[in-house]
Amino acid sequence: MGARAPIQLTSAIDPSKTESSSALINSAFESQRAEVVLPRALAVRLGLWPPPPEAEVQEYGTAGEPMRVFVIPAAVRVRVVTAGRSSDWVRCDATIPPTEREVVLSDHLAEDLGIVAMKPARGLWAFANDPEELLPSEPRKIW
Secondary structure (H helix, E strand, O other): OOOEEEEEEEEOOOOOOEEEEEEEEOOOOOOOOOEEEOOHHHHHHOOOOOOOOOOEEEEEOOOOOOEEEEEEEEEEEEEEEOOOOEOOOEEEEEEEOOOOOOOEEOHHHHHHHOEEEEEHHHOEEEEOOOOOOOEEOOOOOOO
């Protein structure tokens, strides 16, 4: 099933562009910096596609073959928003692969947002400072 949190994203390039989505909390997406995977359709809505000049083409390892992705440094601000609370905004890199259709949080970004997947097979997650309150997964949003 996977644990998905409700998030808001704002473009750092054009702060008037804001979207809401579910995001998969993926501890297997290991990164050195905070990164969010954006489907191309969402990147368009945030003004990040076509990629701006500062975008870098990088090769990422996957469970299958390596793939080339566009990485736009510090291009997005992300926060978790639930009915009862929200996290602080975190500025992060936007990673845009050719085929992804779901928003995915890197391990680094999830930690910076203060969230953890507690029981991912059941879709339960929590704010790290309140691990006793398990929150249900958001429905998967396909872009």
